Amino acid sequence: MLLVLFRVTVLLICIYTVRHYFFTLNRLFGRQRHPYVDVDSADWPAITILIAAHNEEAVVADILKALLEVDYPRDRLTIIPVNDRSTDRTREIIDAFVAQHPFIEPFHRSGGKPGKAAALKDAMARVNTEVVLIFDADYIPGKALIRQLVAPFFDPEVGAVMGRVVPLNVGKKCLTRLLDLERSGGYQVDQQARMNLHMVPQYGGTVAGVRKSALDEIGGWNENALAEDTDLTYRLLLAGWKTVYENRAECYEEVPERWPVRVRQIMRWAKGHNQAMTRYIVPTAKRDGLSWVERIDGVFLLGVYVMGPALLLGWSLAVVLFYTGAQIGGGLAVLALGAFTTLGNFAAFFEIGAAARLDGSRQRIRLLPLTLFGFTVSLISVSRAAWQQAHESFFGSADLVWHKTERSRTAPVLEEHLARTAPVLEESV
Amino acid sequence: MSSWAPLALTTVTAALLAVPVAPALYELWKREDAAPLPTSRHDGRIANFADVFRSRLEPLRPRLERCRAQLEISRARVDGIEVLLVGCNAEDFDFDPSLVQGIAAVMFSRAALIPAGRVVDADIYADAALELEEGAALRAAVGRSDITLGKDSGVLRWLHADGGIYLRRGSSAYGRLSAGQSIRMEPGCGFQRMHAPSILTVDAGQDGDCVSVPSTAHVCETSEDAQHLPADRGEVFASSRPRLRVKGNFVLAPGETLNANVITTGELQFGAGARLFGSVKSYRGAELEEGSCVHGSIVCGGTLRLGPRSFVTGPIMAEGDVLVARGCRVGEPDALTTISSSGTQIAPGCQLHGTVWARVRGSVED
Numbered sequence: 001m002l003l004v005l006f007r008v009t010v011l012l013i014c015i016y017t018v019r020h021y022f023f024t025l026n027r028l029f030g031r032q033r034h035p036y037v038d039v040d041s042a043d044w045p046a047i048t049i050l051i052a053a054h055n056e057e058a059v060v061a062d063i064l065k066a067l068l069e070v071d072y073p074r075d076r077l078t079i080i081p082v083n084d085r086s087t088d089r090t091r092e093i094i095d096a097f098v099a100q101h102p103f104i105e106p107f108h109r110s111g112g113k114p115g116k117a118a119a120l121k122d123a124m125a126r127v128n129t130e131v132v133l134i135f136d137a138d139y140i141p142g143k144a145l146i147r148q149l150v151a152p153f154f155d156p157e158v159g160a161v162m163g164r165v166v167p168l169n170v171g172k173k174c175l176t177r178l179l180d181l182e183r184s185g186g187y188q189v190d191q192q193a194r195m196n197l198h199m200v201p202q203y204g205g206t207v208a209g210v211r212k213s214a215l216d217e218i219g220g221w222n223e224n225a226l227a228e229d230t231d232l233t234y235r236l237l238l239a240g241w242k243t244v245y246e247n248r249a250e251c252y253e254e255v256p257e258r259w260p261v262r263v264r265q266i267m268r269w270a271k272g273h274n275q276a277m278t279r280y281i282v283p284t285a286k287r288d289g290l291s292w293v294e295r296i297d298g299v300f301l302l303g304v305y306v307m308g309p310a311l312l313l314g315w316s317l318a319v320v321l322f323y324t325g326a327q328i329g330g331g332l333a334v335l336a337l338g339a340f341t342t343l344g345n346f347a348a349f350f351e352i353g354a355a356a357r358l359d360g361s362r363q364r365i366r367l368l369p370l371t372l373f374g375f376t377v378s379l380i381s382v383s384r385a386a387w388q389q390a391h392e393s394f395f396g397s398a399d400l401v402w403h404k405t406e407r408s409r410t411a412p413v414l415e416e417h418l419a420r421t422a423p424v425l426e427e428s429v
Numbered sequence: 430m431s432s433w434a435p436l437a438l439t440t441v442t443a444a445l446l447a448v449p450v451a452p453a454l455y456e457l458w459k460r461e462d463a464a465p466l467p468t469s470r471h472d473g474r475i476a477n478f479a480d481v482f483r484s485r486l487e488p489l490r491p492r493l494e495r496c497r498a499q500l501e502i503s504r505a506r507v508d509g510i511e512v513l514l515v516g517c518n519a520e521d522f523d524f525d526p527s528l529v530q531g532i533a534a535v536m537f538s539r540a541a542l543i544p545a546g547r548v549v550d551a552d553i554y555a556d557a558a559l560e561l562e563e564g565a566a567l568r569a570a571v572g573r574s575d576i577t578l579g580k581d582s583g584v585l586r587w588l589h590a591d592g593g594i595y596l597r598r599g600s601s602a603y604g605r606l607s608a609g610q611s612i613r614m615e616p617g618c619g620f621q622r623m624h625a626p627s628i629l630t631v632d633a634g635q636d637g638d639c640v641s642v643p644s645t646a647h648v649c650e651t652s653e654d655a656q657h658l659p660a661d662r663g664e665v666f667a668s669s670r671p672r673l674r675v676k677g678n679f680v681l682a683p684g685e686t687l688n689a690n691v692i693t694t695g696e697l698q699f700g701a702g703a704r705l706f707g708s709v710k711s712y713r714g715a716e717l718e719e720g721s722c723v724h725g726s727i728v729c730g731g732t733l734r735l736g737p738r739s740f741v742t743g744p745i746m747a748e749g750d751v752l753v754a755r756g757c758r759v760g761e762p763d764a765l766t767t768i769s770s771s772g773t774q775i776a777p778g779c780q781l782h783g784t785v786w787a788r789v790r791g792s793v794e795d
Contacts, residue, residue, distance in 0.1 A: 035728070038769035039744050040473045041624065041760075041783035045666040071473070130666040144473040154726040154744045156672065156690035156708040171463030184466070240674055250468035289674075363462030366452035 002317055003326055009314035016307055019300055020347030023193035024354045033196045037248050039151035046076040047131040047150060050123050052116050052206070053081055056137035057089040059254070063137055064097045064104070072146040079104045080126060081137075084119040085111070090137075116205070117228035121221040127212060136206040140168065140252040148249035149209045159214035159241025160232065162191065163207035163249030172257050177367055178374040179255040179262070184355035185348065191245045199297035200237060201245035205229030206253070214241045227272020230302075234280040237298060238287055263381045270305040270385035277302040308382035348375065475624040475784065476607040479571040479589030486536060486554055489514065493556070497538035502528065510534055513551070515541075524549060543567060545579070559590075561600075569604075578602065594625070598633045616777055617795040621787055626762060628781040630793045670707050681705065683718070690725070697729075701736070708743060717741075719754075733770070735759075742766065753779050 049067060053060050060081065067079055081094045083106060091108055098104045107123050120134065131153050135141065145163065152161045164187045170180045194201045203210070205228060215221070218235040225231035233243050256262040284290070284298040349368060356365045447454075456462065474480075485508045496503055496516025505512045510533040515522050519542035529535065534552045541555040545562035553559065553570035561567065561582040569586040570576065576590040578600040587605035588594065594608045601619035606612065608625040615633045671689045679693035683700030690707040691697070697711035699721040706724045709715070714731035717723065717739045726743030727733060733747045738756040744767045745751060745759065751770040753759070755778040760766035765783030773791040775781070785791060 033748070035746050035748060035769075038622075038784070038786040038788075039746065039767045040475070041765040041767045042744050043742070043764040043766065142468050144469060147473065151744075153666070154708065155710055155728045155746070156726070157692045157710050157728075166466050166468055168465050170465050171460055174457055177457070177463065180466075248469070250466075252465060252468065289676075359466055361462055361466070363456055366456040368453070369450045370453045370457075 002321060002324075006314065006317040006321060009310050009317065012303075012307065012310055013314060016300070016304075017347045020351050024189055024347070024351045026193045026196055027189045027358060028354055030193075030196055032192070034246075034248065036152040036155065036244070036246065037148065039154065040147070042151070042154065044073055044076055044147065044150060045131055045153070046078070046129045047072070047133060047146070047209075048078045048080060048127045048129045049133045049135065049146070050120060050127075051079070051081045051135050051137055052084065052119060053086065053090055053094070053137040054084040054116075054119075055086045055088045055090060057086075057093060059138040060090055061093050061097075062140055063135060064094070066140045066142075067146075068101060069143055070141060070146045071143045072150075074103065077103065077146075078129065080123055081106050082119050082123045083108045084116070085109055085114070113223055115223060115228075117221045117225055117231075118223040120228070121223050124212075124215070124220060130212050131209060132212055132215075133209040134206060135251070136253070138254040139165075139206060141207070142250065145207075145249055145251055148246055149207070152244045152246065153209065153211055155242075155244070157240075157242045158244050159211050159236040159239075160203040160243040161209040161249075162201060162204050162243060162245045163251055164188070164191070164245075164247050165204065165207055165253045166250050167255040168252040169254050169257065174370065175259060175262060175374075176255050176257055177364065178371055181352050181356060181364065181367060181371055182374065183255070184359055184361075185352035187245075188247065188355035188358050189351045192247045194297060194301075195245040195247070197297075198291065198293055200233065200294055200301055201243050202301065203229050203233040203236070203243045205232075207249065207251040211241070214239070217241075225272065226275050227269060230273050230276040231279075234276055234284060234298070234302075237290065237294070238280070238283055240289055259377065263377065266378055266381045267385040267388075270308070270382040271389055273302070273305045274386060274389055277306065305382050306386065308379045309386045311379060312383050474607075475605045475622060476589050478569070478587045478605060479607065482534075482552060482569070483554065483571055485510070486512065486534065489536060493536050493538050497556075504532075512536060514538070540574075541572075543582075558592075576608075596620075614775075614793045616793050618793045620785070620791040622784070623786075623791075624784040626765065626782060628783075628785060630775050630777045630779045632777045679711075681721075699723075699739075714749065745769065747771070750774065753781075755779065759783075 051060070051063055064081065081104065083090050083094055094106045098106050105126065107126055109119055109122055112118060112122055131150055133146065133149055149161050149163055152158045165183055167176060167180045167183055169176050171177070191201050210232070214236060218239050221228055222231045222235070236243055256265055281299055281302050284302065285295055287295070290298070349371060352371060353365060353368055489505050489507050489512060492503070492505055493514050493516070496514045498516070500517045502517060502522065503514050505514055511531055513529060513532045513535045515535060515537045519540050523544060524547055529551060532551045534554060536554045538556050540557040541553065541559045543549055543561045543565040546564040548565070549567040552568055555570065555572040558574045558576070559570055559572040560577045561579050563579045564581050565579065566583040566585065570584065570588050572590045574590070575592040575595070576588060577595045578584065578597060580597045581599040583601040583603070585603050588602055589607045591609040593611045593613065594606065596602065596612070596614040596618040598615040599617040602623070603621055606620055606623035610625065611627040611629065612623055612625040613629045613631055615631060673689045673691045675691065675693040677693070678695035679691060679697050681687055681699045681703040684702045685700070686704040686706070688706040691705065691709045693710070694712045696713050697709060697715035699705065699717045701718040701720055703721045705722070708725035708727070709723060710728040712730045714733065715727065715729045716734040716736070718736040720738045721736065722740045724742050727741060727745045729747040729749065732749040732752065733745065734752045735741065735754055735757045737754040740758045742761065742764065747770040749770065750772040751768055753773070753775040755776040758780045759768055760782030762782055767784040767786065768781065769786045770788070772789045773785055773787040774794055775791070776794045
């Protein structure tokens, strides 16, 4: 029994290893798909931008200022800061902007269910446009970002769009530098490869857009979802809508600067993702109308946060089987050796290295060995999250609690940042 | 065994373990690459290079005016680049190598002329019209009036005119090509990315000011049937429009009208005179036969063929090529749009409004 379990674990690790290498090689040598990036002239539709804000006094001014500068027809742009039960100066700051710019229509939410999905669900009642863009309050969109996120909606099959997240506070701590590398791997390689291969790019909940009619068709935001983004990706997929990724729709964000904040963040992601897995893995595998590529990728994407505990389980089983004298022979032994002597596999690190190269980062690639530390923390965190979920499912628990990620920014940074970024003189055409 | 042996062993082991992380620790300490990754701040306009070039030269305008008044040629330096200021008439300046040696940009205060067969490395700024004679080539240019590319001439990086641009037979504009008013192209011209409120392909020798492109408006909406058309026909993003998903090929019969967004996993074909109010996506190729209309966007996984006199209002995004037949119209003067494809071939007699981006190569049919 233990041997069978061990074999299954090793097989899973091998599959995910191949998956990582496949994505990375595709990004390095494969055909790249950016089907919507060239659309710079169009009869742009009216859109609404929702800014999810809960106690965001340190950051909300930055995003509002940035959105006032974007290159999008002003008469087709409505900005709704969704101030969700803030107890700090968030409301005051938003209202100061509203006084000067009447097309900003604030939604000050004082009650109701907590959580981003619940707040967005309430805010949607005020949305009259077919295209809705969503940003978290700590993001700083660039001038052309809005058009880049809207362009894919000219494709009638697109239900949601995801842009690329780029950390702004990179140089602050060792953690922020590691997260910068990790984000590069996730977006520059993972998401874009899935876009290239017609798989399932993931809607990420911020720097993102959704088609209102598609959202209405699937029943709106799921306020019971811990990861409303993953939940939405799969509900759209199952309803015949595509989520697409725009690698060049880049937006700055603030990443956690303290390890406890990071641990809480990744545990929330893991729980949300696992929750989506239990709901959608079978429907995704069975759904008619999805290509086989989408089914396979959809299933494996749902399982990414299970791989942490699977790896820990595999290591434990290897020790137990070794001391009990079990016969692990042939190819399995080679696979096991490969898997376990390289901390699961090096594929994820290869992915990060390739992403740094694609981004043109020369020196930050030196930090790659330290990602092992971040990997270990993530491994333990997602395993702990999985354990808590399993425990709660057997013994029951309190309601799901949504934890907002703590902000480190203490004052607006937009001017300082813009002053540092040189304008583009020439680039490849 | 010496008592130092365990210490030595420990030290060597620690050193060996530290070797792989030494560069990482160095980078953490020195922070040589700790800035946020640069994200694009510009707005994606095709004319951006021209705008940046123009703004870099702006401080030299008073000197250029003096050169113009005195009909003289002088050198200046701005923003780290060497600039030649030409105040004399075009015929008095022949790009003498001794004058343009080491020059990165040339500013003309009057109409400028690149002589036949001459290749110019410097970027050109022209305060008036600019003309490239037959076989001439330059890297980049911006003109405050019209620009004409003579037969078989070429531009390698970018070209912008505040007025119009005329590309005569066989000329090529690699990179970016943009005009404030219009771009007119004769057969055999090549391009990659271009933008103008009006882009016309004309027959060779046809006067650019009296281009005749057949109207397609009557094909798409006649007064007698306007009342039967959907009320939201002009709205690409109408949320009430039904979505039609087709497994396999989709054919809209000649003369038929459909109000829906259509997604097909196979080929797409619109018969002559067919009309679609909505957007359409084909996983493979698509063909619009003569006189058909799409009041929306077209997304195509293969090659898209627009038949004669067909009309599309919204963006066209093709992963393969786009072949545009004579008399087609894409976009409208007051509603610019985009054609994006791997390669684009346009027949003479077409009218496009907005951006045409051929990632590999675009051409006007010869």
